Amino acid sequence: DSGVTQTPKHLITATGQRVTLRCSPRSGDLSVYWYQQSLDQGLQFLIHYYNGEERAKGNILERFSAQQFPDLHSELNLSSLELGDSALYFCASSTPRGGVYNEQFFGPGTRLTVL
Amino acid sequence: DAKTTQPTSMDCAEGRAANLPCNHSTISGNEYVYWYRQIHSQGPQYIIHGLKNNETNEMASLIITEDRKSSTLILPHATLRDTAVYYCIPIQGAQKLVFGQGTRLTINP
Numbered sequence: 001d002s003g004v005t006q007t008p009k010h011l012i013t014a015t016g017q018r019v020t021l022r023c024s025p026r027s028g029d030l031s032v033y034w035y036q037q038s039l040d041q042g043l044q045f046l047i048h049y050y051n052g053e054e055r056a057k058g059n060i061l062e063r064f065s066a067q068q069f070p071d072l073h074s075e076l077n078l079s080s081l082e083l084g085d086s087a088l089y090f091c092a093s094s095t096p097r098g099g100v101y102n103e104q105f106f107g108p109g110t111r112l113t114v115l
Numbered sequence: 116d117a118k119t120t121q122p123t124s125m126d127c128a129e130g131r132a133a134n135l136p137c138n139h140s141t142i143s144g145n146e147y148v149y150w151y152r153q154i155h156s157q158g159p160q161y162i163i164h165g166l167k168n169n170e171t172n173e174m175a176s177l178i179i180t181e182d183r184k185s186s187t188l189i190l191p192h193a194t195l196r197d198t199a200v201y202y203c204i205p206i207q208g209a210q211k212l213v214f215g216q217g218t219r220l221t222i223n224p
Contacts, residue, residue, distance in 0.1 A: 002158065033211065043159070045211035058211055090158050092212075103149070104212060106158030 003027065004093050004107035012113045018079040021110045025072055025093030031055075032074040033094075033104060034066055038087035049074055081114045088112075119203050124219040133190040135218050137203030140184040146207045148179060150188050152199040153217075159202070162188065193222045 003026035013019055025032050034046040045058035049068035060066075063081075068074045078085060088111050092104035120138040127133040139148060149164040163170055163177045165186070170177045176189040190197055202217040 002160075004158070035212075042216065043153075043212075043214035045213065048211060056211055088156065092158070103161035103164065104159075105161065108158050109156070111156075 002105040002107065004091060004105050006089075006091055006107035006110050008110060009108065010111050010113075012115065013081060014115055015081055015083060017081050017114075018077065019081065019112065021076040021078070021089050021091075021112075023074045023076070023091035023093075023107060025074070025091075026105055029093035029095045029105070030072065031094045031096070031104075032068055032072070033092045034060075034074070034076050035090045035092065035106075036087050037090065037109075038084075041087075043090075046076070078112070083114050086112055086114045119205065119215050121201070121203055121215065121218045123216065124221070126221050126223055127190075127193050129195060129222050129224050130192055133193040133197065133220060133222070135188040135190075135201050135203075135220060136185065137188070138185045139203065139205050142183055142205045143207065146205040148177070148183075148186050149204045149206055149212070150175070150177065150201065151204065151212070151214075152197075152201045154196075154199040159212075159214075162201075193220075195222050195224065198222045 005024045007022045030051045032049045037043045046060040047066050048056040052068050063079050066076045088109045090109045092106045094104045150162040151159045153159045165177045179186045200217040200219050
């Protein structure tokens with residue numbers, strides 16, 4: 001158990017719909033990262049938040065957005081869903097120590113199926 | 116980001132040492148080498164990281180060549196539960212992880 005929780009575990013929805021994925025980082029971790037894993041693209045970085053502020057963006061579609069709340073949990077919002085958005089979505093958390101990058105701890109993921 | 120080259124797949128007998136190589140010849144001086152693994156559809160799991168010295172923890176050992184252009188992850192006594200995809204990732208700072216194709220390691224009984 002990494003200490004990172006994600007809900008829901010599974011999500012099935014239809015094209016055109018909007019969903020929200022939730023991530024609670026490990027206690028004390030300030031950074032949250034979101035990754036998408038699809039069969040044809042592998043694990044891809046989407047976005048990074050640190051203590052409520054967006055720090056980096058990867059290959060995140062404009063239909064997707066995220067935020068990190070004051071209690072440090074994060075939500076990834078996916079709208080106007082397409083079949084190709086079906087994937088595993090992982091979040092990870094970490095906290096820098098003395099400015100040095102340290103390991104990311106991943107949650108169990110949310111499996112999104114768009115029908 | 117430094118590019119990495121890893122074997123697509125490897126096999127190892129249970130109880131033997133599994134040695135997973137990674138080539139990262141374009142790594143920059145302040146990039147650490149991180150290793151993660153992903154057991155089928157689970158969230159990736161951190162294993163170990165190093166800069167230039169060899170490192171060991173309860174999971175594995177990491178050997179980095181003196182020129183830092185390659186490294187080897189060693190699982191000293193592989194078990195069936197070590198069957199996973201292993202990723203070698205050079206990284207600097209609190210940056211995103213860039214996952215390549217990794218090595219699919221199969222531990223055989």
